[in-house]
Amino acid sequence: MAKDPLAEAGLHFDELNKLRVLEPEVDQKTRELKEECEDFVDKIGQFQKIVGGLIELVDELAKEAETEKMKVRVVS
Numbered sequence: 001m002a003k004d005p006l007a008e009a010g011l012h013f014d015e016l017n018k019l020r021v022l023e024p025e026v027d028q029k030t031r032e033l034k035e036e037c038e039d040f041v042d043k044i045g046q047f048q049k050i051v052g053g054l055i056e057l058v059d060e061l062a063k064e065a066e067t068e069k070m071k072v073r074v075v076s
Contacts, residue, residue, distance in 0.1 A: 012020050020027065
């Protein structure tokens with residue numbers, strides 16, 4: 001089998017016959033990794049929103065608890 005001089009030089013043709021530096025398999029895996037990273041970043045953003053809402057709720061409950069404590073101290 002004859003060796004491809006372009007492949008030996010690290011050059012490859014894609015499905016549109018454009019010259020690429022990355023091997024097609026590496027390019028595909030890179031694209032898949034990019035998509036997975038984007039999904040991960042989206043999920044982290046959703047998580048931050050949920051946690052932010054939880055923190056606000058806990059802060060409100062803490063303020064209400066302090067208000068009730070103050071009422072009890074005034075009455076006592």
